[in-house]
Amino acid sequence: MADSLLTLAPQAPPSGAPIAIAVEGLSHWYGHGSMRRQVIDGLNFRVAAGEVVLLTGPSGCGKTTILSLVGALRSVQQGQVRVLGQELNGSGRRTRQQLRRSIGMIFQGHNLLRCLSAEQNVQMGADLLPGLSYRVRRDQAREWLRAVGLGDELHKLPHDLSGGQKQRVAIARALAAQPRLLLADEPTAALDSRTGREVVELLQRLAREQGCAVLMVTHDPRILDLADRVLRMEDGRLVEPGSGQRLWGRDQLADVPVQ
Amino acid sequence: MLRGWWGSRRIPLAWLLLTRQPVRLAVALAGISFAGILMFMQFGFRDGLFDASVTIHKLFDADLVLISPRSSSSVSMAGFPRRRLVQTLADPEVTGVTPVHWSLLLWRNPQTRATRSILTLGFEPTDPLFTDPGLAAKARVLSERGRVLFDELSRPEFGPVAQWFKQGRTVESEISGKRIRVGGLVSLGTSFGADGNLLTSSETFLQLMPNTPPGSIEVGLVRLRRGADVAAVQARLRRELPSDVQVLTKAGFIAFEQDYWRSSTSIGFIFSLGAAMGFVVGCVIVYQILYSDVSDHLPEYATLMAMGYRLTHLLGVVAREGLLLAILGYIPAFAAGQGLYLVVRNATNLPVAMDTSRATLVFSLILVMCMGSAALAMRRLGDADPAEIF
Ligand SMILES: Nc1ncnc2c1ncn2[C@@H]1O[C@H](COP(=O)(O)OP(=O)(O)O)[C@@H](O)[C@H]1O
Ligand SMILES: [Mg+2]
Numbered sequence: 001m002a003d004s005l006l007t008l009a010p011q012a013p014p015s016g017a018p019i020a021i022a023v024e025g026l027s028h029w030y031g032h033g034s035m036r037r038q039v040i041d042g043l044n045f046r047v048a049a050g051e052v053v054l055l056t057g058p059s060g061c062g063k064t065t066i067l068s069l070v071g072a073l074r075s076v077q078q079g080q081v082r083v084l085g086q087e088l089n090g091s092g093r094r095t096r097q098q099l100r101r102s103i104g105m106i107f108q109g110h111n112l113l114r115c116l117s118a119e120q121n122v123q124m125g126a127d128l129l130p131g132l133s134y135r136v137r138r139d140q141a142r143e144w145l146r147a148v149g150l151g152d153e154l155h156k157l158p159h160d161l162s163g164g165q166k167q168r169v170a171i172a173r174a175l176a177a178q179p180r181l182l183l184a185d186e187p188t189a190a191l192d193s194r195t196g197r198e199v200v201e202l203l204q205r206l207a208r209e210q211g212c213a214v215l216m217v218t219h220d221p222r223i224l225d226l227a228d229r230v231l232r233m234e235d236g237r238l239v240e241p242g243s244g245q246r247l248w249g250r251d252q253l254a255d256v257p258v259q
Numbered sequence: 260m261l262r263g264w265w266g267s268r269r270i271p272l273a274w275l276l277l278t279r280q281p282v283r284l285a286v287a288l289a290g291i292s293f294a295g296i297l298m299f300m301q302f303g304f305r306d307g308l309f310d311a312s313v314t315i316h317k318l319f320d321a322d323l324v325l326i327s328p329r330s331s332s333s334v335s336m337a338g339f340p341r342r343r344l345v346q347t348l349a350d351p352e353v354t355g356v357t358p359v360h361w362s363l364l365l366w367r368n369p370q371t372r373a374t375r376s377i378l379t380l381g382f383e384p385t386d387p388l389f390t391d392p393g394l395a396a397k398a399r400v401l402s403e404r405g406r407v408l409f410d411e412l413s414r415p416e417f418g419p420v421a422q423w424f425k426q427g428r429t430v431e432s433e434i435s436g437k438r439i440r441v442g443g444l445v446s447l448g449t450s451f452g453a454d455g456n457l458l459t460s461s462e463t464f465l466q467l468m469p470n471t472p473p474g475s476i477e478v479g480l481v482r483l484r485r486g487a488d489v490a491a492v493q494a495r496l497r498r499e500l501p502s503d504v505q506v507l508t509k510a511g512f513i514a515f516e517q518d519y520w521r522s523s524t525s526i527g528f529i530f531s532l533g534a535a536m537g538f539v540v541g542c543v544i545v546y547q548i549l550y551s552d553v554s555d556h557l558p559e560y561a562t563l564m565a566m567g568y569r570l571t572h573l574l575g576v577v578a579r580e581g582l583l584l585a586i587l588g589y590i591p592a593f594a595a596g597q598g599l600y601l602v603v604r605n606a607t608n609l610p611v612a613m614d615t616s617r618a619t620l621v622f623s624l625i626l627v628m629c630m631g632s633a634a635l636a637m638r639r640l641g642d643a644d645p646a647e648i649f
Contacts, residue, residue, distance in 0.1 A: 064649045073565055074646040100645075101567030107649060111562040113272075115279035120270050128567055133266040157279075177566065185649045 017048040019082070020181050020213035021070055026079035028065055028236075039065050041236040043079070049180070052204050052214040054224060057233030063217040064185055066233075070215065071103055071183045072096035084180055101128050104174030104212070106184040106203070110166040112158040118145060118169045119154040125176035144172035148202055164195035171203050175210065182207055184216040188223070197223055273579035276552065287548040288588045291625060294541025295592025296599070298534045298621045299613075303600055305530035307611035312451035312520045313513045314610070315378065318389045321357075322489050323347075323496065324512040325479035328505045332519035333378070334452040336361045338475035343504040347479075347496055352487040357386040360464045361477035363453065367433040368418035375416055378453035379407075379434070381464025388458070388480070397443045401460040406442035407434075412608065413455025434467050449608050451520060479504075534624075541628045545584060549636035553577060557643050565645040574637050581633030585626045592625070593618065 028040035039062040047053045055063050068074040069081055069088070073096075076089040086099050104125075112121045122141035129137065145154055148168040158166055167187055174182060184203065188196030200216070200223045207214045216227075224230055232239050277284050312333070325344055329337035344356045360381030365374045382388050384398040400406050409430075411421035421444055423430045430441040439459075447456045465471055483492055489508055496506045507515060521527050553560070560573050593613075600611045 068646050068649050071565070071649070073649070097564070097567060097569055099567075100565060103567075105565050105649075107562070111558065111648065113556075113559045113562070115275045116270065116272075120275070123270050124272075124563070125566065127269045134268050135266070173566075 017050065019046055020049045020051070020084060021045075021047040021215065022080070022082040023066075023070070024080040026066075026069065026076070026081055028062070028069065028074075028077055030065075039236050040069075043236070043238060045231055045238060047181075047213050047215055049213050050208070050211045051228045052207060052226065053216070054227040054230045055215060055217045055233060056219065056224070056230060059219075061233045062236045063233055067183050067185050067215070067217060071105055072099045101177060102180050104177060104179035104182040106167070106170050106174050106182065106187045108186045108189045110158065110163075110170040110190075112166055112169055112173070114158055117155045117157055118150060118161065118165075121158070121169055122172045122176050125173040128177045141172075141176055144176045145169070147175075147206060148172045163190050164199060167191060167199050168202065171199070171206070175206055175212070178210070180212055182212055182214045182216075184214065184218075186217055186219060188218065188220050193220070193222060196220055200226055273576045273583060276556065276576070277580055277583055280552075283548060283552065284587075287545060287584055288591065290544030290548070291541055291584060291588025291629065292591040292595065294537040294544075294628065295589055295621055295625050296595045297537030297540075298624060299592060299596030299617070300599060300603075301530045301533035301537065302617050302620065303596070303603070303611045304609070305527060306614075306617065307603070307609040308451055308526055308530075309517050309520055310610050311449070311608075313516050314448040314450040315380075315453070315456065316509075316513045316516055318391065318447060319478075319480055319509065319512075320387045320390045320482065321480035321509050321512075322483040322487070323481040323493055324507045324509060325481065325500075325504050326477070326507065326512070326515075328502065330477070330505075332452065332523075333361075333450070333516055334363060336477040338472060338477055339479075339504045341474045341476045341479070343500055344476065344479035344481070346500060347481050350492060350495060350499075352483050352492045353481055354484050355387070355482045357382055357388055357480040357482075358461070358476040359388070359478040359480060360461060360468070360471070362464075362468060364434050364457075364467060366417055366455070366457070368416065369420065369423075369430060369432045370418045373416075375454065377413070377417065377434075377455040377457050378450075379457040379459060379464065379467070381459050381461045384460050387482070394445065394458075397445060398458070400442035401458070401463070403442070404460075404466070405437075405439050405463055406459070407439050407463070408443045408445045408458040409441045410447040410449075410456035410458075411444045412446055412448045414449060414608070417455045437467055439463070439467075448610070538624055538628060541625070542632055545581070545629050546632035546635055548584075549577065549580060549632050550639060552580070553636050553639045557639070558648060560640060560643040561645045561648045564643060565648055570640065573640055573643070577633050577637050577640065578630065581629040582626075585622075585629035588629070589622050589625050592621070596621075 023043055023045050026040055026043040027038060029036050029038050031037055043066070055066065057063055069076055070083055072083065072088055079089065081088040083099060084102055086095065088096065113124065116124065119141050122144050123137055126137040126140045142154060145151055148171055150165060150168055153161060153165060161169065187203065188200060191199060204214065204226045325339065327337040327339040341358050344358050347353050347356060362379055363376040364379045366377040367374050384401040388394060397408055401408065409420050409424070420430050420441055424441055424444055432439060445458060449455065483489060493506050493508055500506065563573060564570065597613055600613060603609055603611045
């Protein structure tokens with residue numbers, strides 16, 4: 001399957017690296033009957049393992065929908081979506097739940113559990129790892145909080161943390177489950193631009209260290225330079241930046257290498 | 260094993276969800292405890308009343324008891340020929356018998372002159388009546404005519420008899436218009452059908468009840484040789500004696516009385532209804548609390564599902580919340596139940612006490628209440644859609 005995709009899209013970067021996400025001919029509709037509306041239209045792209053890819057585009061063009069499809073949160077209606085070697089079209093509930101354990105997700109809101117301290121929230125991520133003792137998982141949670149610079153706020157509740165701190169706890173939680181793919185949907189939306197950039201820098205650095213692929217939706221032009229590639233979307237399709245013209249065909253990739 | 264479990268434990272989410280919202284937890288526990296206390300009280304009263312109906316019955320020194328088939332309960336005992344009791348002596352296993360007269364008579368309060376009915380037992384003072392060996396010595400005074408032994412545990416409405424007697428005063432009163440004198444005190448206890456008890460000799464009893472047919476008694480106590488097969492003797496006597504008498508074991512005699520109160524009165528129904536109301540109120544409170552708890556945390560549950568937690572894991576969290584509520588709510592209910600039983604015992608002389616079977620019953624009901632509510636609240640978890648959280 002991955003081989004045939006490689007031949008279909010020979011320019012997929014970086015060549016030869018294992019593929020984290022391979023999307024081919026993906027279309028998606030919302031609603032039923034006369035309310036049915038297409039939001040994704042024949043999308044093709046791929047993300048290699050360890051790559052940091054940003055996805056941008058105007059509001060309502062379908063970015064979040066793509067994340068929920070790639071993140072195995074929504075069932076695929078048409079097209080192929082292969083994530084970490086698992087085909088999602090036609091996959092069962094249980095398969096998707098299992099796959100989600102390998103995918104870290106960071107949301108627009110932090111989505112922390114209000115009744116858990118920072119450390120406990122991060123450990124909810126580490127608790128997904130099989131075969132580790134409680135103590136080891138807790139130490140890992142602390143380690144991750146130190147890595148995101150929150151070593152002194154272990155026992156604070158989300159309520160007592162600032163927006164940037166909460167988002168960093170969310171990053172630590174996502175990484176604590178040792179994911180091979182991170183999906184982030186406008187993680188900086190609720191933060192001021194300086195904090196936003198810091199958080200994304202941190203995310204990028206830690207993901208790199210773990211060899212974890214990142215697909216991040218963002219509106220923020222100041223963080224585009226942190227990506228290996230930027231994908232631009234409009235009306236459910238990928239476009240070349242600036243031109244607004246549809247580039248993506250069956251034999252072309254809408255990759256935009258930075259520099 | 261335990262160590263392995265402890266080592267592999269996870270964040271105690273159910274516990275934290277409950278304890279980090281102390282007000283909600285307090286409301287839930289108050290509701291559960293209230294339901295528990297209500298159930299303890301209702302079941303306690305019910306069992307206490309049934310138990311109290313046989314206070315006297317339990318005291319008799321007998322393996323088998325003869326009563327008239329026309330007797331329906333301690334408050335309406337019919338007579339049967341005393342001869343039947345004598346006939347049982349022909350059985351080789353029977354070692355002794357005691358004929359007992361049994362009736363509710365009107366006692367006049369020596370202080371206020373008000374009358375009230377009191378359970379009066381008449382027997383030969385030399386015959387064994389109760390298993391308590393202390394009675395034989397006290398019974399000696401009954402050989403004198405017109406003497407009675409007064410139960411000091413009788414309700415105070417009968418007058419300060421025990422108090423006066425202990426002060427050394429001569430306590431005299433009237434029964435059915437006839438003069439009697441208190442010759443001593445015994446400690447028996449009130450029962451459902453009798454607020455007080457008197458013991459007297461057969462001779463005095465017949466004087467108080469001159470209309471008793473000659474040779475008629477209400478209760479016949481039969482004692483068997485040690486190690487005798489009670490059921491076999493009972494079957495034999497039943498076969499041999501005519502149908503104007505009923506042969507019961509002592510346990511059967513107790514059950515006969517309790518059955519009357521159980522079936523001929525609505526006591527069982529009333530108190531079970533009270534307990535059921537407590538149960539329903541508890542269910543509503545726990546359901547409300549768990550349902551709003553799940554609703555409030557729906558985005559968080561959806562986040563956990565997005566992280567890869569299984570739905571069954573989240574159902575487990577809600578179930579554990581239910582279990583914790585049951586345990587935490589039961590403890591204060593149990594403690595308060597103990598305390599209230601003490602209060603009831605002191606105020607009413609009812610033999611109400613915590614016993615294992617009732618403690619288990621109430622805990623089971625609370626458990627059903629909490630787990631059932633949790634199961635209903637779990638349906639709300641179906642609305643946690645991880646697809647909608649990005
Ligand atoms: N659950 C849904 N049901 C129906 N329409 C939806 C739903 N989610 C999103 N949409 C619509 O689909 C389009 C794409 O949405 P979305 O993927 O959220 O875009 P973006 O994240 O790029 O803003 C929008 O027009 C939005 O209104
Ligand atoms: Mg969006």
